[in-house]
Amino acid sequence: MPIKGINVDSCNLCGECINECPMGNFNKPNGKIIFDNSRRCILCGHCIAICPENAIIYDDMKDSALDFEEKDDYQSYNAIYKLLRSKRSIRQYKSQKVPKNMIEKVIECIRYAPVGMNKRTLKCLVISHETKINDLIDSIIDTIESEEEREEYKKKRKENIDPFFYNAPHIFILHSNNDWDSKNAVIAITYAMLGAETLGLGSCWIGGVQIFLNENKEIAKNLFSIDDEIFGIMILGYPTVKYYRAPPRPPMETEFISEPPV
Ligand SMILES: Cc1cc2nc3c(=O)[nH]c(=O)nc-3n(C[C@H](O)[C@H](O)[C@H](O)COP(=O)(O)O)c2cc1C
Ligand code: SF4
Ligand code: SF4
CATH class of the missing domain: 3.40.109.10 (NADH Oxidase)
Structure with a gap:
């Protein structure tokens, strides 16, 4: 299993991994964060993504984590x-x-x-x-x-x-x-x-x-x-065509149960 545990020297006990793991694999029994490797792990990597101290220890996944320094660039709506x-x-x-x-x-x-x-x-x-x-x-x-x-x-x-x-x-x-x-x-x-x-x-x-x-x-x-x-x-x-504009589309049929705030 690629998730091996937590580097206790780096862990700041924030508990983010406990809240985030969809399989409930982290807990804090005696004031220390524990990774329970007897439970099922779907390898989603959300613990790796959320840990502010990069304290999750994991096996080689033939890939490395991607840091988010330039996150704003690709999140522009x-x-x-x-x-x-x-x-x-x-x-x-x-x-x-x-x-x-x-x-x-x-x-x-x-x-x-x-x-x-x-x-x-x-x-x-x-x-x-x-x-x-x-x-x-x-x-x-x-x-x-x-x-x-x-x-x-x-x-x-x-x-x-x-x-x-x-x-x-x-x-x-x-x-x-x-x-x-x-x-x-x-x-x-x-x-x-x-x-x-x-x-x-x-x-x-x-x-x-x-x-x-x-x-x-x-x-x-x-x-x-x-x-x-x-x-x-x-x-x-490679396309041989070039488009000059994006075509219009009909409105999305949407129903709101209770209007969201303006
Ligand atoms: C078709 C499909 C169904 C999914 N169903 C669930 C679900 O029922 N519950 C859930 O927590 N996540 C669900 N997910 C999310 C996946 O578990 C998640 O995409 C995967 O673990 C990878 O994580 P990521 O989306 O953050 O990269 C689903 C994803 C897909 C594509
Ligand atoms: S990889 Fe996903 S399922 Fe596995 S321990 Fe981390 S958050 Fe939980
Ligand atoms: S998210 Fe990281 S720093 Fe926070 S409790 Fe979990 S392992 Fe420790």
Whole structure:
């Protein structure tokens, strides 16, 4: 278990860890703060985050804590609002591939997304190989039941049109055998898409293929050895489009039970 205990020399007995831990793993029996390692820890790291003295002792998590000196920068409502409004689903891509270090930055965004009970079971497959992407497209088309539809797609393929992934050079597939990941993957992909936007990359959720691959499991199994559930598919690449404004959206239907103060 990564949380090992408390550095009693640094601990100022403030009790923040007791109030914060969602699993009730800290207590103060005899005037000293105790970490009870017999209880369940979901590794959420909230004790590490909240301790003012950095007194929580933990095992190597292959990551380090991020200090908040410049917190104000990324918490600006205006900056986030602009990002949320300006991010579009991109359906026109350059053929140019995204360098690995940028793909890794997008994966980092997934890594820090919230996860139910902090159970980090989602796996991510990134397909950047043209032949593999073509194999996937062709396998999907070959599996479509309606002959008429199949022929229509084949015609598009001859015109070099990618009818599912919009010729994006990268496909992310999030998969696992944990049902909760159906929710977690939605958030993970949202984080990835927002992160991608800040890097000048375009992305789009490809829900139709996700449903199709889950209904026809042999495709992902044969091509990528994925035999669990696919919870999200996202494409990524450099957009060929430029937007000049964010479109308007209808008002959010909201009901207040008791009006908040003005
Ligand atoms: C789908 C989902 C369901 C969650 N349900 C609960 C919940 O019922 N109770 C709770 O305390 N936290 C819940 N959480 C919060 C997670 O436990 C939390 O995101 C995770 O421990 C990581 O901590 P962080 O969000 O501070 O990074 C949920 C998170 C997600 C994404
Ligand atoms: S990591 Fe989370 S669950 Fe574990 S002890 Fe710290 S606050 Fe509690
Ligand atoms: S939050 Fe840190 S300083 Fe405060 S009681 Fe817990 S371990 Fe001690």
